[in-house]
Amino acid sequence: MAEDIANSGTLPDSVDTRLPPKDAPLLRIDAVEKRFGGFVAVDELSLEIRTGEFFALLGPSGCGKTTLLRMLAGFESPDRGRILLNGQDIAAVLPHQRPVNMMFQNYALFPHLSVAGNIAFGLKRAGLPGAEIADRVAEMVALVKLEGLEKRRPDQLSGGQQQRVALARALARRPQLLLLDEPLAALDKKLRESTQLELMALQRRLGTTFVIVTHDQEEAMTMADRIGVMESGRLEQVATPRQLYEAPVSRWVAEFVGDINIFEGTVEARDGGRLTIATRDAGAIVAAAPRQPGETTRICVAIRPEKVRLSRRGPVADAVEIGAINRLEGVVTDVSYLGGLTGYTVKLDDGALVRASMANIARLDIDSYAAGQRVVAWFSPDDCVVLER
Amino acid sequence: MSARRIFTRPARIAVLAPYLWMALFFLVPFGFVVKISLSQTAIAQPPYLPVFDLAAGWSAIKAAFVALSLDNFRLLVSDNLYVLSCLRSVIVASVSTAILLAIGYPIAYGMARLPKSWQPLAMMLVIVPFWTSFLIRIYAWINILQHDGLLNKILLALHVVAAPVVWLSTDTAMFVGIVYSYLPFMILPLYATLAKLQPSLLEAAADLGASPRRAFWLVTFPLSLPGVGAGVLLCFIPIVGEFVIPDLLAGSDSIMIGQTLWLEFFTNRDWPVASALAVVLLALLLLPLLIYERLQRRQLEGAQ
Ligand SMILES: Nc1ncnc2c1ncn2[C@@H]1O[C@H](COP(=O)(O)OP(=O)(O)OP(=O)(O)O)[C@@H](O)[C@H]1O
Numbered sequence A: 001m002a003e004d005i006a007n008s009g010t011l012p013d014s015v016d017t018r019l020p021p022k023d024a025p026l027l028r029i030d031a032v033e034k035r036f037g038g039f040v041a042v043d044e045l046s047l048e049i050r051t052g053e054f055f056a057l058l059g060p061s062g063c064g065k066t067t068l069l070r071m072l073a074g075f076e077s078p079d080r081g082r083i084l085l086n087g088q089d090i091a092a093v094l095p096h097q098r099p100v101n102m103m104f105q106n107y108a109l110f111p112h113l114s115v116a117g118n119i120a121f122g123l124k125r126a127g128l129p130g131a132e133i134a135d136r137v138a139e140m141v142a143l144v145k146l147e148g149l150e151k152r153r154p155d156q157l158s159g160g161q162q163q164r165v166a167l168a169r170a171l172a173r174r175p176q177l178l179l180l181d182e183p184l185a186a187l188d189k190k191l192r193e194s195t196q197l198e199l200m201a202l203q204r205r206l207g208t209t210f211v212i213v214t215h216d217q218e219e220a221m222t223m224a225d226r227i228g229v230m231e232s233g234r235l236e237q238v239a240t241p242r243q244l245y246e247a248p249v250s251r252w253v254a255e256f257v258g259d260i261n262i263f264e265g266t267v268e269a270r271d272g273g274r275l276t277i278a279t280r281d282a283g284a285i286v287a288a289a290p291r292q293p294g295e296t297t298r299i300c301v302a303i304r305p306e307k308v309r310l311s312r313r314g315p316v317a318d319a320v321e322i323g324a325i326n327r328l329e330g331v332v333t334d335v336s337y338l339g340g341l342t343g344y345t346v347k348l349d350d351g352a353l354v355r356a357s358m359a360n361i362a363r364l365d366i367d368s369y370a371a372g373q374r375v376v377a378w379f380s381p382d383d384c385v386v387l388e389r
Numbered sequence B: 001m002s003a004r005r006i007f008t009r010p011a012r013i014a015v016l017a018p019y020l021w022m023a024l025f026f027l028v029p030f031g032f033v034v035k036i037s038l039s040q041t042a043i044a045q046p047p048y049l050p051v052f053d054l055a056a057g058w059s060a061i062k063a064a065f066v067a068l069s070l071d072n073f074r075l076l077v078s079d080n081l082y083v084l085s086c087l088r089s090v091i092v093a094s095v096s097t098a099i100l101l102a103i104g105y106p107i108a109y110g111m112a113r114l115p116k117s118w119q120p121l122a123m124m125l126v127i128v129p130f131w132t133s134f135l136i137r138i139y140a141w142i143n144i145l146q147h148d149g150l151l152n153k154i155l156l157a158l159h160v161v162a163a164p165v166v167w168l169s170t171d172t173a174m175f176v177g178i179v180y181s182y183l184p185f186m187i188l189p190l191y192a193t194l195a196k197l198q199p200s201l202l203e204a205a206a207d208l209g210a211s212p213r214r215a216f217w218l219v220t221f222p223l224s225l226p227g228v229g230a231g232v233l234l235c236f237i238p239i240v241g242e243f244v245i246p247d248l249l250a251g252s253d254s255i256m257i258g259q260t261l262w263l264e265f266f267t268n269r270d271w272p273v274a275s276a277l278a279v280v281l282l283a284l285l286l287l288p289l290l291i292y293e294r295l296q297r298r299q300l301e302g303a304q
């Protein structure tokens, strides 16, 4: 499994309390493949999702997220592999018989029905009594804050309002598995954040298993118990948000999730838990060795900007342990003040550009640097990630 | 102010154009027809009285006005012939339109579900009959349906019937001719609305637990209603006034309003009665249009 390769002996996994109980998977995707003509949209993908889990699929546009979701909902059938729901192969189960609901990327609201009519559609098909349908519709309308708009038609709603109707419609049936295809993409930042929290609360309250597709990594990190990073139809890594961010398994994942400095180089020396890497344009860097070191000597060292600190002179190196601290000298070339953080770009004397971001913990700018200033960028070997691919 | 600016002067004139067209080529001639319908027949040129003669002066025109009467309309109501032919027209048009809808909807639905690259071909096939003259196609049907025609030959050869069946000069023949001729007018508007239907709506319906059949009745059909309305109007209205098909294919024991009109006009040379019939026919045809309009407006208001 991808997570095991992670070079993260010291990762505080136990801090993450959001992992659901490890019981039998609700959903098992087993080496599923989907082709469109000669094009492989989903490539031998395997994944297990546990009951009650909030799972996010994260990936760039066109990587096959929607295709995977459509196979789960039953609108596409896999060319190879199996999809098991509650241990049963659902290949033969028609979409309208699956205990799965989907929120469509383009909403797919019924234009001839009102907001309430759209939300009630699935409830009526389920044969609920009228009073219960009315209650559930009212509850859903309140949940997505559409009170007063129940009688409107979809074309009389804004994009964000339409999206909320689609969400309410998919939630109303309380399915075992809810698939959400970019459910919040059209909402403004405030509403998106509050809806994220509400979705999480709702998910915990109902115990429904959510699979959400997004290409907003912050959204995935906020909401999901686990994240699957997809690229070209494959799952690059499946991990908790923290593992994904702190222990990416590949250069691609490291660069896709968050901001990161990457230095290419070759391994010079292996000394216990430490690797000394001669980089092309940042001198020698000492990094913690991966737990299961590979054969390759051509590797990358990666460090997140917030783990790079700047100072005028740099800390005095611990004489006892050589390489306790990496110190890279250079000149500040760019400063961007972002409120809570300030981002710096430092051009090292060896040529590389290093980004550092520092929290603005004081109101007065006693601790800031100006462009043109000489600084030392320093970071601990433990904060470095060694990427072998 | 800025919003109004979109409509430049040429654009505003362009908006008026259809109204001008209507006034010039519909309202004015229709005014003549209404006037003639209020006149009396006369053996004269033109064959009715009174005639407005602008040269004869004001008092003559006033006298002509006084001479106008509703007698022709009273005649239409009192004579069974006219009432029956009106009734027959409406019945024939309703039955034909229902058959057209029943045949046209599945065809249009099938067309809209063909792979995109095949759809233009299917559309061509629907339109191709128009490349042959309408009259020639009706004569072809006479050929097919007559006593020793193609249909009887096939039926005899297959031993479905023992003796030739009389097809020609029956209502069946007429309905065959009408349905055949008007089918494209039903299919095309239906196809246009069905092709616009987003497939994801049907997926959403399935996702929410609707079987394909329910999804059809709950989503596809309601969303195709504008096409149904357009197709029904496009067929119903001209069929009510249809003259050629019933004249060539149906028997002569009962006739439609278009045929009656023709008789009055050309055989009896009774222009005033023919005009009165034309006015009644128009009133008959306005009725479904008004209902359609009312329904559409209610749908729009309901959406608010
Ligand atoms: N019906 C289809 N026929 C052919 N190719 C398809 C079809 N559906 C999807 N694809 C291709 O499969 C790939 C994956 O598509 P998919 O819609 O799953 O991407 P996605 O990850 O959801 O992207 P986005 O974030 O933009 O929604 C794309 O390259 C797309 O062009």
Ligand SMILES: [Mg+2]
Pocket: A065, A066, A067, A105, A181
């Ligand atoms: Mg997608």
